[in-house]
Amino acid sequence: MAERTISSGILFGVVIIILMFGGLYYMLSAPTTLNGGLIESSSMSYTKTVNVTLYANALGWDYGIKGDTVNPTINVTAGTRIIFTVIEDDTAPHTLTIADSSKESSTHLTLITTSQLTTTIGHTVVASYIFDKVGPWTYWCEIHPTTMFGTINVLPAAKTSAQVNSNSQLNPGQIGISHNTVNSLNSIFQDLLDSSGALVA
Amino acid sequence: MSTTTYLIDVSVTISIIFLILFYVYYKYNSTKSEMDKIAEKTDYVDTGSYFRDAIGGKNKSIGMSAFLLNDAKSIGVRYIITSIIFFFIAGTFGVIMRVSLVEPTPTLFLNRTVLYDILTTQHGLLMIYMWALGSALGFSYYLLPTFLKVKKDSMGGYSSAAYWIYILGGIFILLSRTSTRWYFYPPLSLNLNPYNAGGFNWLAVLGMEMIFVGVVIAAIVVIKMIIMDRDENVKIEQMPLFAWAVLFTLIMLVASAPFFMLGLAMTFYDFFNPIFFVSSSSSPLSFTEMFWIWGHPIVYIAILPQFGLIYEIIPKFTGNKIYSYASGVLALGLLMPLSELVWGHHLLNSGFGLEWGLFFTTASFLVVIPSAITVFNYIATLWTSPKIRLTVPMLFVVNGIFDFIIGGITGVIQSNLVLNEVLHGTYWVTGHFHFIFLGITTGIAFAVIYMLFPSLTNGRKYNVRLAHWHFTLTAVGSFIMSMGWTIGGFYGMPRFVAGYFARFQAFQDTAILGGVIVGVAQLFFLANIFVTYSKAPSIASSNALEDAYNLPAIESGGE
Numbered sequence: 001m002a003e004r005t006i007s008s009g010i011l012f013g014v015v016i017i018i019l020m021f022g023g024l025y026y027m028l029s030a031p032t033t034l035n036g037g038l039i040e041s042s043s044m045s046y047t048k049t050v051n052v053t054l055y056a057n058a059l060g061w062d063y064g065i066k067g068d069t070v071n072p073t074i075n076v077t078a079g080t081r082i083i084f085t086v087i088e089d090d091t092a093p094h095t096l097t098i099a100d101s102s103k104e105s106s107t108h109l110t111l112i113t114t115s116q117l118t119t120t121i122g123h124t125v126v127a128s129y130i131f132d133k134v135g136p137w138t139y140w141c142e143i144h145p146t147t148m149f150g151t152i153n154v155l156p157a158a159k160t161s162a163q164v165n166s167n168s169q170l171n172p173g174q175i176g177i178s179h180n181t182v183n184s185l186n187s188i189f190q191d192l193l194d195s196s197g198a199l200v201a
Numbered sequence: 202m203s204t205t206t207y208l209i210d211v212s213v214t215i216s217i218i219f220l221i222l223f224y225v226y227y228k229y230n231s232t233k234s235e236m237d238k239i240a241e242k243t244d245y246v247d248t249g250s251y252f253r254d255a256i257g258g259k260n261k262s263i264g265m266s267a268f269l270l271n272d273a274k275s276i277g278v279r280y281i282i283t284s285i286i287f288f289f290i291a292g293t294f295g296v297i298m299r300v301s302l303v304e305p306t307p308t309l310f311l312n313r314t315v316l317y318d319i320l321t322t323q324h325g326l327l328m329i330y331m332w333a334l335g336s337a338l339g340f341s342y343y344l345l346p347t348f349l350k351v352k353k354d355s356m357g358g359y360s361s362a363a364y365w366i367y368i369l370g371g372i373f374i375l376l377s378r379t380s381t382r383w384y385f386y387p388p389l390s391l392n393l394n395p396y397n398a399g400g401f402n403w404l405a406v407l408g409m410e411m412i413f414v415g416v417v418i419a420a421i422v423v424i425k426m427i428i429m430d431r432d433e434n435v436k437i438e439q440m441p442l443f444a445w446a447v448l449f450t451l452i453m454l455v456a457s458a459p460f461f462m463l464g465l466a467m468t469f470y471d472f473f474n475p476i477f478f479v480s481s482s483s484s485p486l487s488f489t490e491m492f493w494i495w496g497h498p499i500v501y502i503a504i505l506p507q508f509g510l511i512y513e514i515i516p517k518f519t520g521n522k523i524y525s526y527a528s529g530v531l532a533l534g535l536l537m538p539l540s541e542l543v544w545g546h547h548l549l550n551s552g553f554g555l556e557w558g559l560f561f562t563t564a565s566f567l568v569v570i571p572s573a574i575t576v577f578n579y580i581a582t583l584w585t586s587p588k589i590r591l592t593v594p595m596l597f598v599v600n601g602i603f604d605f606i607i608g609g610i611t612g613v614i615q616s617n618l619v620l621n622e623v624l625h626g627t628y629w630v631t632g633h634f635h636f637i638f639l640g641i642t643t644g645i646a647f648a649v650i651y652m653l654f655p656s657l658t659n660g661r662k663y664n665v666r667l668a669h670w671h672f673t674l675t676a677v678g679s680f681i682m683s684m685g686w687t688i689g690g691f692y693g694m695p696r697f698v699a700g701y702f703a704r705f706q707a708f709q710d711t712a713i714l715g716g717v718i719v720g721v722a723q724l725f726f727l728a729n730i731f732v733t734y735s736k737a738p739s740i741a742s743s744n745a746l747e748d749a750y751n752l753p754a755i756e757s758g759g760e
Contacts, residue, residue: 008264009658009734012282013727016289023290023375024297027319030378031207091481107204115388119481143475 046081046130047157050074053085056094056117058144063089071150074139078157081130086112088123095142098129098152102136104145114143211376211401218372222365229269262659262742271357273426277343278657279364281650284335287371288643291327292723294320299682299716305703317699318380325383326405330412331371333503333638336646338416340506341423341447343653344513347747348441350432356422363422367415373408377401382697384492385409385464387478387485391471406469413462420451441750442529446509449537453498453505457541461495464488489548497544501536504605504637507645508533508575511598514648515579517745518595519586529578535571543568546616550625558618565616572609576602593668597648600676604640604683608633611687626697628708629690632683639679639719647671647726653744660738667729674722682715 052074057063060070076082086096096112099105111127131137131154141148267278298320301309310316346354379402381390390402427448431437467477468488478488512523523529545553545561579602583589591599611633615624624630654663686694689708694701701709 008262009730012263013730013734016286016727019286020289020293024293026375027294027323027378028297028316030316030319093475093479113388114391114475114479119479 044130044132045079047079048077049081049083050076051083051085053087054096055087055089056096056141056148057089058092058094058141058147059090060147061139061141061150065089071148073150074152075155076131076152077155078132078134079130080154081128082152083126083128084111085124085126086117088117088119088121091119091121093117093119093143094148096127096139097142098137098139100133100135100137102151103138104140104149105138110142207401211404214376218369225269232269263657271361272354273342273346273351273357273360276357276360276364277339277341280335280339280342281657283368283371284332284339284646285650287327287331287335289723289727290375291324291332292720294324294327296716296720298324299713299720301699302701302709303713305701305706305709307699310699314699315380318382318697319378321697322380322382323375323378326374326409327371328638329383329499329503330374330409330416332646333642334416334499335367335371336642337447337450337503337506338419338423340443340510340646340649341451342419344746345423345426345444345447347750348444349427349430349435350750351426351430352432353430355430356425359418360422363415363418365415366411367419370408370411370413370415373404373411377404377408379405381405384489384496385468386492387468387471387488390468391475391479403469403472406465406472410462410465410469413458413465417455417458420454423447424451424455441509442512442523442526442533443506443509445530446505446512446533449533450502450505453537453541454502457495457498460491464491464495486548486551486553489551490544493544493547494541497547498540500634501540504641505533505536507601507641510645510649511579511601513746514594514598514645514652515582517652517749518590518592518598519583520588521582521586524578524581524585528574532571532574532578535574536568539564539568539571543616546621549616549618549621562616562618566613569609569613572605576606576609593663593665593672594648594651596669596672596676597644597651600672601640601644601648604636604644604679608636608640608683611636623693624690626695627690628686628694628696628712631696632685632687632690635679635683635686639675639683644675647675649746652746654733655740656742656744656747658733658738660740660742661733661736662740664729664732667725667732671722671725671729674718674725678715678718678720678722680715682712682719685709685711685715 054072055062055065062072063070066072074082084096086094088094093114094112094117095110095114096117097108097110099108109129111129112125117123117125131152134154134156137152137154139150139152263278263282267275267282269275297309298317301307301317307314307317342360345351379390381402385406390406392402427440427444431440471477471479477483478485512529516522543561543564545557546565549558549561579598583599589595611629615621615629615633650657651663651668655661685708686696689705689712690696692705692708694705694708
């Protein structure tokens with residue numbers, strides 16, 4: 001019995017010491033870089049600036065703004081700095097989150113958080129990001145990822161430099177923004193919204 | 202590393218923990234079913250206590266068997282073991298946090314100051330829920346059956362399940378690496394971004410919820426033990442003051458926990474569909490109120506059992522009874538409703554109106570009355586005693602009373618509606634509650650651990666020199682650290698930040714000195730365990746706290 005209790009007490013002390021250092025190591029190894037290196041460094045240079053205005057609506061980005069189309073596809077060249085102007089369009093909270101892959105990824109970067117963009121209609125938040133990596137990027141709202149979901153195509157700089165004028169306002173005709181059509185369910189929602197708005201008015 | 206990798210890490214860890222738990226449960230259950238058959242044959246009322254008696258008398262010492270037995274003593278030992286472990290884990294975080302503040306610009310955490318936020322959060326959460334609450338529950342489970350002469354343990358299975366839920370919740374919080382502070386205020390707690398270490402906030406909220414479930418079940422079991430399982434000879438009006446303290450504490454806990462449990466559940470829903478706290482028709486302020494209705498009582502839950510323990514320790518070393526039993530019960534009873542009514546003084550700056558501010562300030566001043574009754578009761582007991590034996594537990598008690606007076610006065614000052622404008626969010630608050638948490642919560646917990654030492658270690662004496670060093674360094678270090686914060690806070694030194702303005706460096710360096718001293722002091726306790734266990738048991742495994750309650754029963758022919 002004596003040997004067993006000796007070892008249990010020593011074991012207790014050893015467990016404490018191991019857990020002290022183990023816990024400290026675990027905490028100090030927490031991720032501190034922004035989302036797998038998506039953060040733009042202050043020294044990063046950009047060749048062009050493109051303005052993109054997005055209306056944040058739970059039924060889709062730019063819902064009801066540009067006809068029946070939502071979630072515009074944005075085409076830019078590598079090294080372009082996009083200045084996102086996000087305008088609250090309903091009363092739901094939204095984020096603007098981007099990732100450097102064709103679908104939502106765990107290594108993402110939230111440019112505009114729910115605490116920045118308030119739920120007051122018309123509230124505007126501006127954020128910018130320099131798109132350096134060629135390939136498809138995705139932008140979405142973390143709260144409504146199934147409806148508010150669009151693509152940013154970053155093309156190689158040499159081929160498409162002619163297509164983009166620097167410091168220009170992005171519009172559908174210029175850089176070929178393609179639009180998805182609103183599905184019928186969303187139309188029903190919109191009709192409901194319209195009729196309810198009429199009733200309230 | 203990506204979130205996916207972390208998720209895999211966490212799931213593998215949890216799976217391993219579950220596998221171990223299932224194995225232990227299997228071993229335990231197969232043994233228990235055999236034991237239950239024998240117990241039924243031998244007409245044992247409670248199968249759990251038969252299990253305990255058959256394995257070797259009253260099992261009380263530190264060891265693995267405490268985790269397998271369901272009697273109250275073993276569950277108490279479980280809580281004591283894990284609370285000590287979590288005290289050391291969270292204490293390490295605290296010391297590293299302090300050391301990182303050596304320069305106004307972050308040194309250790311340069312460009313990754315989020316680590317400071319994580320350490321602050323973990324230090325606070327683990328110290329409050331796993332150390333203060335865990336040790337209080339441990340002492341309740343361990344001491345109350347003796348104090349109240351409980352004949353049969355009951356609801357041991359519930360207690361055991363509550364313990365495992367509670368400890369798993371603590372592990373979840375540790376694994377979550379959350380940085381939300383212990384408040385869980387949205388929208389910060391709703392941030393699921395791996396940066397800011399908020400990626401696993403959901404795990405912290407889940408862990409918090411599990412801690413609550415465990416603690417509330419344990420509280421109900423202990424309340425039942427105090428009210429219903431008492432021996433007929435122990436009248437409720439003659440109950441030990443510790444039992445009164447635990448009773449009031451746990452009633453307070455059960456009454457105020459649902460508010461924060463509900464708030465956490467709503468936060469968890471907000472992860473998926475934010476309608477409660479960050480939508481256009483709601484406000485994060487509603488969460489802060491739900492939090493503080495719980496958040497203020499928890500502060501008292503962390504000290505009320507220790508008040509009761511002081512009442513139990515003082516007579517052992519002074520030789521006379523508590524000066525006034527009735528006023529002791531009255532003061533503890535008054536602290537219960539009053540502490541439920543003062544939660545708003547944490548939100549005096551949130552702009553909820555002058556009337557509410559005046560109400561909560563007045564209520565906060567009223568708390569002085571029962572606190573002062575308690576302190577004067579201690580002082581009167583010490584004053585009228587013929588001789589005070591200043592052993593290590595008694596030194597912890599005297600230091601605790603001293604620290605509580607300072608901490609209490611600084612607390613009353615900051616609840617002033619006007620001064621709160623200045624002191625809110627400064628290190629003054631940190632200094633205030635570290636005086637109380639280090640003096641009363643931690644100090645008295647160690648006093649009790651030293652008093653229970655022969656029982657917990659199966660008949661060994663603690664090394665008195667190491668214990669004296671432990672006490673002296675804890676007392677001196679905590680005073681230096683808390684005083685540095687308190688004075689610095691009065692000059693406006695903001696808390697919860699990884700850097701500070703250079704004009705506060707003197708205060709911060711003072712606090713670092715104190716903090717390192719406190720950290721080193723706890724190593725003496727650790728050394729004491731090793732030194733003690735390197736020797737064979739030499740004395741009886743009884744302890745001074747429980748003997749006083751065992752003796753009269755034998756004299757009067759009890760049992």
